Amino acid sequence: MVNETVPKVELHCHLIGTLNAKLLREIVLAGDPVLVRPEALRAVGFGEGPRGFADWLDRVEPYKSAGWRDFLPVLERHMERLVEQHVVYAEMMISPMMFPRDLGALVDAFAEFQDWVRERERGRLQVEFLFLVPRSLPDEIIDEDIARCVALARSGGICGISIAGLEQNCPASRFARMFDVLKDHGLGIEVHAGELGGSSEVVEALDIGRADRIGHGISAFQDEGLIYRLCEENVHIEFCPTSNLKMGAAKDMASHPIGLARDLKMNFSINTDDPGAFDCDMNSEFALVAGTFHFGDEDFAAVATNSLAARFQPNLRFGDRLKELAGVEADRKNFVLTE
Ligand SMILES: [Zn+2]
Structure with a gap:
């Protein structure tokens, strides 16, 4: 299958x-x-929606408060899977709680974590990280998280942040100050919006969230004016098809907006979101899209180019495939290649 061997870029995947x-x-x-014992886990089924996902999250509870070292065996195997699926560049969302609270200890621990990751990339894959900020984060923690993100932006730790969680009652406007400060420090901002909430959340993510990328964005496609704006402003949308089906954001694949986005030559990536929870991988997502909307080589090449151009880490470290993709990208964005 051609979609199994095309070089892939994943921008939306939660480590947990x-x-x-x-x-x-x-x-x-x-x-x-x-x-967590393996037998305690089962993937979210079709039709189970947010409740099924909440149940899955309960099952992985010990990992929610785990330290970065606890995740290394998980990350090691996940990275092997990415290489098998021809993923050449990946950005993953991780919890700030995996690292110490003290800023100095945080920077040191993150550097150690990054060294571990770099060693396992072996020139086949580049993995970068975004701090995940839950929408429900208490106000008093927001300033603390800003300081942590800034410290890691300065040390070259994280390349961006992601705001995620239920959109209702937790507007992105609560994080307006955080967005301003982090933008000033060169961090990328991704906002999960328009997944289960309405199109107004996507507008808010763009206007207040200053989002460089929108996670999901499904409901934006119910609003013609907003589709036009996303095209005009070349906003990158991170589509996660199986996640959208299982969470109920899209009722079936035929009605998923990714086909329309391709027809309109929009800027988007194809991602897994939570490959363990939703029992999918990059190959299955590409196959789903190819099977439903007849994506061909040219479509997947555009997806790879747009996805790589939308990355938050400007420096590409290595990899012939990355350089190939970057070559296609050259007229779109200036970037730095280092060996
Ligand atoms: Zn997500």
Whole structure:
């Protein structure tokens, strides 16, 4: 299948969401520690929606407060899977809670974490990280998180942040100050919007959230004016088809807006969101899109180019495939290649 071998770029994947029974079983077999028994996990089914996902999150509860070292066996196996699926560049969302609160200790621990990741990339794949900020974050923690993000922006730790969580009752406007400060420090901003909420949340993410990328954005396609704006402003949308189906953001694949987005030559990526929770991977997502909307080589090449151009990390470290993709991208955005 051609979609299995095309070079891929993933911009929307939660590290905790990679957990599934198979991956945990591999860790156990290798003699590495796990915080949840493999048999305790089962993927969210079709039709289960947010409740099914909440149940899945309950099952991985110990990982929500786990430290970065607890995630290494998980990340190691996930990175191997990405390489098998021809993913050449990936940005992953991680919790700030994985690292120490003290700013100096945070910078040191993150540098150690990054060194570990770099060693395992082996020139095949580049992995970068975004701090995930839940919409429900208490006001008193927002300033603390700003300081942590700024410290890691200065040290070259994270390349951006992502605002995620239920959109109702938690407007992105609560984070207006955070967006301003982080933008000034060169961090990219991704906002999950228009997944289960309405199109107004996508407008808010653009106007107040100063979002460089929109996660999901499904409901934006109910609003013609907004579709026009997304095209005009070349806003990057991170589509996550299986996640959208299982969460109920799209009722079936035929009505998923990714086909229209391709027809309108919009700027978007194809992602897994939570491949463990939703029992999918990059190959399955590409196959789903190819099967439903007949995406061909040219369409996937445009997806790869647009996805790479929308990355938050300006420096591409290595990889012939990355350079190939970057070559296509050259007239779109200036970037730095380092070896
Ligand atoms: Zn997400």
